[in-house]
Amino acid sequence: MSKCLSGQTMIKNYFKTAWRNIVKHRFYSIVNVVGLFAGITFTLLIGAYVWGELQVNKKLLHANNQYFLKSEGGLDITTLGPLSKAMKEHYPNLIKNYYRWDGITSIASKGDKHFRENIQLGDSTLLFMYGFGLLYGDARTALVNPYSVVITKEIAIKYFAKKDAVGETIGIQSFSGSQHDFIVTGVLKDIPENSVTHLNDDNNNTFFIPTNTFAYFGRADFESWSNVYIPSYIELQNNVSVNTVDRAINQLIQENAADIIKKTLTVHPVLLTDYYLTKNNGLVKRMLYTLSFIGLFILLMAIVNFINMAISSSSARVREIGVRKVMGGVKKQIIFQFLTESTLLVLIATLLALMAYPLLTPVFADMIGKSIPALFSF
Known part of the structure; x- marks a missing residue:
């Protein structure tokens, strides 16, 4: 002692x-x-x-099974509009889920507040495929009905001076100049840095609208096999080989795309957790x-x-x-x-x-x- x-x-x-x-x-x-x-x-x-x-991208739900469809022969960040959806429909044993979106900018208005915003017109799978939580709203139904919109909490405060904006309406202008009221069905929690809502510096989106509203924004070709300008993502089933998916993707292109696209476009799935580090x-x-x-x-x-x-x-x-x-x-x-x-x-x-x-x-x-x-x- x-x-x-x-x-x-x-x-x-x-x-x-x-x-x-x-x-x-x-x-x-x-x-x-x-x-x-x-x-x-x-x-x-x-x-x-x-x-x-x-x-x-590493904090996304099932991150190790999430893939981005990268193109060769066109814009590398976009591919054929119907491709990922067709993959899910034709190869459900390979593909668990899919997500596609089209990026637009438009004027959003509430009272005397008018701002040009980045809008993501995408599939209803966004929230549950990547595990993006909502502060307010129901993730199962938030992106189901036409003219519904999910926004970030920063946008909610910007337009409504509060975070709980569910049930509020906000006017969004179409490309023809008309305006339609959209119902806020969800307010996002803080989401991790990712390549889905923020694919690059030009696409940091804060408004999320379901694809069943694409006609309002003049996007009638969203589901067309001639539209090669849609960023697309897929989630693989467990223990599925990427090479198998690669072959299935290019088989669908050969079966559905126009001849000029078949000759020039090749699409490969890139693991989303690697995509950000390897792009450019x-x-x-x-x-x-x-x-x-x-x-x-x-x-x-x-x-x-x-x-x-x-x-x-x-x-x-x-x-x-x-x-x-x-x-x-x-x-x-x-x-x-x-x-x-x-x-x-x-x-x-x-x-x-x-x-x-x-x-x-x-x-x-x-x-x-x-x-x-x-x-x-x-």
Whole structure:
């Protein structure tokens, strides 16, 4: 028991002495802490951004079975309008579900509020296929009836000054200039970053309308095999080979599409969890590698600077070390004392970085135009 207390007292004394030395050499301590604090903070911010980008599409329901239909010979992000639906109808043993949408922009109005909005005209499978939850409304029926609309909570506040906008009406203009009231049937919860509602920078959609309203927007060719401009997704049944699906897709194209499309269009399913990182020839993945290298380099430079400052300080304290040896100090004790001081400085810098992180994330997010995850959410 006495040995245990003696050990605790010794450690306590090490920390007391370390703190006195830090205060005594405050200029060196501040410079060292600031350098390490900056390095840790920037590394945390970069690391959080990289982590967030790696999680795109991975929080979707059944993410490992969700695929995006990517085209070769046309726009790579769109394909034939009826294709994914026909896949479900002809190959139910392969395809569990499908989703298609057409992106439009139109004027939405409520009272004296008029804004041009991004609208996603899509299948009623959107909510339950990807697990997008509703704050208000019933996911089973929200996208069933014509002239119904599901909106984000930000849109609800923007037009109705409240989140619970279910049952409210909002006017949406057609391309001919006429206006029709749409009934709000659902308000979305916060949805994770994904390539369904936010396929690219031009398609960050906030209004979701069922496809049985496509005639109002002049989209009569939505179900046409000559329409090659519809982003499409499929969910595979468990344990289904992608190669089997690949063959089935191209067989349907050969059976239904026009000759010119048969000759020029090839469609391949791409795992949705990989799509975001590999699109544009892997541009996002290369950028994340670069940012990761920069973050590690910044942290390495901060560590090197910290070590150099520690060595420089030790050299300046040779006289103090000599006095300690004369007074009976052992080498091991002196080394431990210096290590305790360094540990305290690292702890202070780390705590400051953790405190600064939530304060700097909004600034960093505005700079890069992306949300940054909370520190303890990854």
